[in-house]
């Protein structure tokens with residue numbers, strides 16, 4: 001394994017083995033609450049795919065969440081920060097992922113009120129860094145995970161949000177996710193990136 005700037009741990013067993021697999025799927029934030037379920041599902045369901053879990057392991061990330069697949073032959077964990085462009089560049093050059101599923105984020109609304117800047121850094125800048133890599137390295141498909149909170153808040157008698165509901169974020173967290181969504185669709189239009197935007201509900 002090539003040493004890349006902030007990579008601490010790479011659990012790859014045999015590089016020759018994963019090069020024989022059909023596709024490489026890079027999942028960011030795969031040690032978190034939702035991402036860990038995505039990682040486990042992909043590793044077990046797609047044994048012909050190399051699944052890379054890229055996570056900074058902030059206070060929200062825990063490798064215990066993915067311990068069931070830690071020793072799987074088609075699984076690699078890389079510790080690193082999506083805000084670190086040199087690190088990301090090295091990961092994309094080393095592994096040339098076919099697809100990216102982007103879940104890494106600062107995700108707690110209360111923290112975003114105390115410290116909005118880290119949300120801008122991770123959710124907006126980190127996503128833009130990833131978009132630059134997706135564009136530069138010709139990734140076939142990007143799935144960007146966002147939140148229904150970009151639409152604002154519903155009162156008891158309000159109609160449910162639908163995909164065409166105008167964005168109306170109410171917290172620094174949802175504003176940062178809304179900004180990241182706009183960058184994804186703008187990059188998609190500008191550079192013909194094939195992307196899916198998923199606005200998950202609570």
Ligand SMILES: NC(=O)c1ccc[n+]([C@@H]2O[C@H](COP(=O)([O-])OP(=O)(O)OC[C@H]3O[C@@H](n4cnc5c(N)ncnc54)[C@H](O)[C@@H]3O)[C@@H](O)[C@H]2O)c1
Nearest residue numbers: 029031032033034056057058060061081082104105107147
């Ligand atoms: N949990 C929900 O109810 C919910 C609802 C809708 C949408 N979402 C979205 O789903 C995604 C995942 O949410 P979650 O609840 O699993 O979040 P989480 O906070 O549990 O996990 C986020 C993961 O991202 C990692 N991470 C944070 N900053 C990073 C960085 N700079 N570089 C690399 N990794 C970093 C963390 O270590 C953690 O493992 C987020 O994009 C979130 O906005 C979550």
